Amino acid sequence: MWAPAGKQVVERYQDPRLGEMVLYRQGEHYEIVFNSVFLMATYGGQSEREMVRLTLEDIARSGT
Numbered sequence: 001m002w003a004p005a006g007k008q009v010v011e012r013y014q015d016p017r018l019g020e021m022v023l024y025r026q027g028e029h030y031e032i033v034f035n036s037v038f039l040m041a042t043y044g045g046q047s048e049r050e051m052v053r054l055t056l057e058d059i060a061r062s063g064t
Contacts, residue, residue, distance in 0.1 A: 006026055007024040008025045008026070009022060009024060010023040010024065011023040011059055021033070021034045022034075023052070023055060029042045032055075
């Protein structure tokens, strides 16, 4: 899967009507991008870190 330089795709979700959401990892931090628009990153604050933590837990439970 393609990712911007220095970033790893952790999860990618594509919906035909809504578009694409991508969870990237860069070092110890994560970013969420929706339809190529930056939404948030863990280096931004506690609520952002909590959102990514919950997302990673959900990914682990679903086995993807």
